[in-house]
Amino acid sequence: MSWKSKIASSLLICLLFLTLSGGVIASQGDRVIRPIYVITRPQSSAPDEYETLSYLTAMMTELGIDARLRVVPWEQQSDLVWFERDRWDIAGWQMTARPERLDPDEFIYNLFHSSTTVDGYNFIGYVNPKYDAIAEAQRVTVDPEERRELILKAQEILVEDAVYDFTVHPMISIVYNTDVFAEDSVVDMAGMGIRNFWTYINIDPIGDQKAIILNSGETVQAINPFYISGTVDSWVYELIYDRLMRMSPEGLPEPWAAESVEWLSDTEVQILLRDGMKWHDGEPVTAKDVKFSFEAPMTGEVPMYKPFVDVISRVEIVDDLTLVFHLKRPWAAFEAASLAKINLAPEHIWGPLFEDLKTRPENAESIQEDVPIGSGPFKFADWKFAEEVVLDAYADHFAAPKVDKWIVRFVTNMESTLGMIQNGELNFLASYSGDASLLENLVSRNPMLSMVSSVDLGYRFIALNHNRAPFSDPAFRKALVAITDQEFVVEAVWKGYAVPANSVIAPALEFWKNDELKWPQGGLEQARQFLKEAGYEWDNKGRLLYPSGQVEEHTPSF
Amino acid sequence: MSLLDVRDMRVYYKTKKGIAQAVDGVSFSVEPGQSLGLVGESGCGKSTMVNGIIRVMAKNAFIPSGEVLFDGQDLTLLPEKEMRNVRWRDLSLIPQAAMDSLNPVYPVEDAFTEVLTLKGNMTKKEAHARTVELFTMVGLDPDRLGNFPHEYSGGMKQRAAIALALALEPRLVIADEPVTALDVIVQRQVLNELKRLRSELNLALIMITHDISVVAETCDNIVVMYAGKVVEKGSTQEVLENPLHPYTMGLENAFPDPRQQDKELISIEGSPPDLVNPPSGCRFAPRCPFAMERCLAEEPPYEEVDEEHQHGAACFRLSETLKLQKLAKEVETWQPA
């Protein structure tokens, strides 16, 4: 009977090929620029991206380019962009805020260094030796002022080369209930908004309700100190597990579980643990646990954390509360990307688990404890699958939270969340991807609600594939940048709840941000100017042609 | 006093084309213990009339006039609730489609229990005993009480239907084509059974059929209907031997008889009239070989010619009966002109 399934599957394959090959019309070997496919996620998952790119597509058409908007699901988009780096032209993309990204290293180095073009974050294929040198230098420059100069320079080069077509830094707008919480007890963290660790431990319940109830559109996938899974997951394990350092509200790493962090040299850091810390099961937190937590990822059983401990050559225990980290080389972002990143996990629980893993094909990511044990300010209470996670305040913690409980509910229906914050089903609207003006409206109608908007550390941009002409040409990229009317995007797409972006460094990071960048603007006129200067021409039908001597070498691709 | 006296009964249907006069001024009566055969071809209104008597009619049917005196009480005037009490207790029915007369999803006994307990006020236990009795009476095996209707053969279902009709010992049973769907041997058995029970229980019976031979074998009296009207009635023997109405004569001609091998079959040409717009005169006139001009214009009244046998007919040529009977035996008479 399996012929039936064969037929069914071959039918599907045929259909697949038909669909994929539908738009492929070869136009190689002449000066007319091929049809350009503009890839975006569906409006449902990324309305802003979709609207922005459909706008860009329209502008490109005005410019004489046969631009076509292609909507693909996220998996296909990311698959294409990540793994088929020579096949796409333009794609909508975004970088999201994470505490460790408060340090500029990840954005400056990982995104644009030529070493990451093959299978790293530099999927656009940007190669500039001058830039590489600066990016490398800032990594090992431990002195902040010196490093700052390098970062500013790097930003300048990125603008000159128009590497990305930046659009905006969105605003993070978060609403909370002031009948439940004291108004000044939330903490606005640089580039992260008030939905952050500091708020959770600081927020002060003044009414009868002692729990903070927030929402998330996604569900929690795993609660595991050695697994980087979904975004919401990180909210949870940030609270359950302590780290040696945490990014402060100002965006700088500061000691947390560590009493002090002292650089003995460019490659040696001495840590003094806080005294009297206890795991949620009552066992004391010791230097051995810390050593275990940093060494475990080196074993290969924790692939996702490996990059953050690669720089460590060894961890030396001095006494019960003191350790020294020996680094292979200086790394300016070590505090932010490693000490403030690695979750502290109890060795008495995870040690045996790791022993067990050695004999099995799975790695540490597949382990899910029934009750995850950490040492953080909240301890695990309950996880109702696809519904909510409940954490209890850990009263013995050195920074014990003021609320009793921290509850995240998974609400798929965004529209519902607005109702829920009003009728009290939620008291902290942590996750809201919709129209912020509605929130504003909501708050104005409900005196018990208060809203805080802050500029996001993350940003939206249009990725242009440098591997393929004409995007390999900075002039062409500049033309695209020029026609991307950021003010329009802010107004139409974001309804004012965003600020134009021109750099990978958010305005919130005042120290690192280059304020004097000259971002190409000027619309179609300026774009035509850029193109003319670079030798591009238009044929009598108004189609854009490559500069003479250059012909189309690529096939339209998607 | 007659047990049932139907007087000038009319049952009409509202149809899209107009009002169909399915039963139009029918009168007859049944004495206690007597059996009456109601004969006619399909569409002559015999079933409609039964439905009218028992007052379970199609939604578009109505009784514009007429009386149905049962024991002197006019059933057409009875409120629905009281009528419900009359049904089955005094007047029961062996339905035309006995095959489909039982609820297919309940065992056969269920119908008996229902009737006996609800209408006969028996306890379940009494009802069961009575059912067994009834089954035995009609020659069915009481072991099969628990079977479903579809597990019965046609003959068995018909017997069950008879038993059910007799359950509450009604005074009048109306049998609507009780044997039409049965094979001859079974048909014979069922008719014999019916005859036997009738004499045993002293029932009055109305037998409705298109088959005059069935009437010939079971009924004392006969009523011949054509197109919603009574054309002839009288004692069975008289009507069959001495038919007054041309239609009755024609019907006899058309009926094959294995015991009269030399008999020639003759059919009545044409088809029954449209009941929405019936002919103004005699309804049989268009097919009648003896029709005169008057027949087409005027409706012949019913006239009794033989008081002893209560034999009469609705025909203008009753005086020429003997001549007509002779002519009617000739094939040529019935040939279309």
Next chain:
Amino acid sequence: MAASMNPKGEDGYVVELRKIKKEYPVRQSLFRKKKQGQCLTAVNGVDLCLKEGDSLGIAGESGCGKSTMGRLLLKLTESTEGEYLFNGEDVTDLRSKEEMLKFRRQAQLVFQNPFEALNPRFTVQRSIMEPLTIHGIGSSTEERLGFVKEALRKVNLQPAESFLEKYPHQMSGGQLQRVVLARALVLKPIFLVADEPVSMLDVSVRAGVLNLMKEIAEEMRLTTVYISHDLSLLQYLCDHTAIMYLGQIVEYGKTEDILTKPLHPYSKALVAAIPTLDPSKRPEEVPLSNHVPSPVDLPEGCLLQDRCPYVGNACRGSEQVLTDVGDGHLVRCDLVCANNGNLKFEGGKAV
């Protein structure tokens, strides 16, 4: 040895069936009775021979296999066993379309229910012309129309023109049955099967159709088979009659003989049960009991054993054989044969 109805193996028959058998698989049910065979035997080894102009009646109760016989004769269903010779040619297993078409042209059917037998969406003209078109008879529509009108005249639907454009629902049962007959005749067949041709018609119009069929069959020298549960009808139509019981022919002979002096106990009962206008002339009844065996679970020996008042031990053991008791009168009953056709029943006992 089973008596064949063609004992001398003669040729020249229009229709010849040899030991034809038809079985149907048994329907399964979620609940099943404890004892149940695997198949239902509808026709159980029937031999039959018909010459040109012969008319045979097949009678019996519902479920006796008479309708299956009709379908087998017209190859509307395939036999499980046995042979079928038509006009001397073996048509048991017709493979090619041409052979089938040839057979179809010569063997025709008159249906039981004229209200159903015509495509409700076809006019009379189209219904009758359809077979002509299928068989490519007539070179033009005009010519075919001529044949159609001829056929209509033949079945006394006159004037033919007035019926051509009518739809089935605009006609009466008697008229429809004539159209059905016309459709069968328009191909000029040599063999006609009529399955209960008048049972759906009103009594008053039956005679007309019956007489018409009889006349036409004689005029066209058709070989005909009439199937009916009503023996009294067959006497008007057929020279010979076969009585079927549970798939077997139990008695065969001249119709007159069968009606006047049936031999087989079953035939006796059947004849005695025919209703009549004059009950005083009714012959003595044969009290058959009601234990009809299930066709999926037939008894060994005589199939009537459980119902027959004359039954003896011999009947239960051996299979009964169709035997000639003289004058071409065949009976499938050892008792009858042994007693030279004299079986009497008195006071609850066979004599």
Next chain:
Amino acid sequence: MIEMTSILEFFRQDKFALVGAIIYILFILVALFAPAIAPYDPQEMVRVDGRIAFNREPEKNFKLGTTNMGRDIFSQLIYGARPALTVGFTAALFVMVVGTVVGLVSGYFGGKVDSLLMRLTDVVFGIPFDPFVIVLVSFLGPSIWNIVLAMALLLWRDTARVIRSQVLSIKKRAFVEAARVSGASHSRIIFSYIMPNILPLSLLYGSLAIGWAILTEAAVSFLGFGDPSSISWGYMLHDAYVSQALSRGAFYWMLPPGICIMLLVMAGFYISRGAEEVLQPKLRSM
């Protein structure tokens, strides 16, 4: 096959069917003349005095207001009739054709072909519809054609079963038998005798499928697997949902597409209901 007069007669007799047909005709006209009726391009972000007109409530220029991206809702609604009808009719056509052919072949030929096709139908009956559409659409990309494809692959199952049983009963009817006796070929029997009698039934299932298709398209769009390149009512609802029309109180955005879907789906039901009465003459006589 089916006489024009009898179709007219059918609509004349059944008020429900008539209403259904009128709704269909209205929407077809709207779809055909969309560019003439719609004041704006449905994709255009309309500017008023140089500024994009976001979230306008209904007014003279925007009969049903504008979306949060400044698109004219009325124009979208008008153009939305096109994909709705396209999806509805093509899917219904597939469902009808595939279902009818499978049911016909299965019922008419019986035997091995029948059991094979019926097993296949069983398999298809075992596949949950909505999830299948979602998987297929996320697999082949969001396009109304893929929704149509999913329907074509699955929804013929009901039609096939019903048609099969209908064919089985028609096959046994005397006039089909009569055609066999006349020597009619299989194709002749199928096309002249059986087809005309099952066609009303498959049309009935077709008109139900129109509703199914439109509702499915809407549901799939709602879940975010819809085709953004064609503005369908389902897509509009999705857009309204994503853009929080409800929270905004923009019922002028949320209600019209839903009502249009309802009307169109209901039109199919109306016609099929009428057809049901015609197909069961037993009921009609009452």
Next chain:
Amino acid sequence: MTLNWKYIGRRFGQMLLTLWIIATILFFVFRLMPGNPLTAYIDPNFTKEQQEILLEQFGLDKPLFQQYLVFLLNLLQGNLGTSFVYRDDVLRVVARVLPNTLYLMLFSLIIAYVVGVLGGILLAWLRGKKGETVGIILTLFTRSAPQFWVGMLVLAIFSFRLGWLPSSGTGPAGVTYASEWAKFTSPVFWKYMLLPSLTLAIYLLGLPLLLMRTNMVETMEESYVTIARMRGLSERRVMLKYAARNAILPVVTAMAVGFGYAIGGNVVIENVFSWPGLGRLLVDAVTMSDYPLAQGAFLLAAAIMVFMNFVADLLYSVLDPRITVEDMG
């Protein structure tokens, strides 16, 4: 009379065959999906070896056919593989949400079928009157409105405007039911279930109602109904015991089949009401390219559908003594 085990066995075998074919189709469909299944999970910073370890971990390094065999073998042991996202046994993940879906289905089906059957009887009884037309129009309204749209409106009205009922989830924040049973019997849970199940019921209502009505009108024409009336039985008894009892047969089958349909068709409702159920899990799994999970959830829904079809067949022959196996196709 005994149960015909041979038939049941054959039917069961067919059911397994059907499931196997569906599983096979599913397997290939998911494997043929464009895009590397691990895209979302392989951090770009991974080395080639690390990626390979992951591929190996999920058995994706083997040839397709071998993967298929492993898949089948695992399937036989009830092992549906490991979810990419949850890094957990698919069956366990699915088992967590299945009860919620079943409760929702069951509850809404019961409402829909009870109301539907009663409504159908009522409409049949009102045949030819104005009430029938109004009833039919109303019913068709419920059947024609997109489910999510109704859901959104219902939410807006009952949850947010009137504040009568909660809007999402199976219980209030932070409240845990001691056991599945405790949840099922808790009034709080039912309060949470009311809105989604009513929305679903409104949609499901149309089918039984219209079906029941049609069947009723048909059975009311049957002679046993007329004859029951002639027996002088009360109108109510005739309507219920005779007409309705027979008319309900196809409705019961429709319910069993409908249950199967609904199990896959509730994705929309579960998303609108953030109900942690199978449908939502499936949509999430598809969006996140978690194909072992999507496959598992899909297969489970299919298994329930196939099983309910099987039950419907058996149920029908239990309810209708006349039916034979061939009639059920």
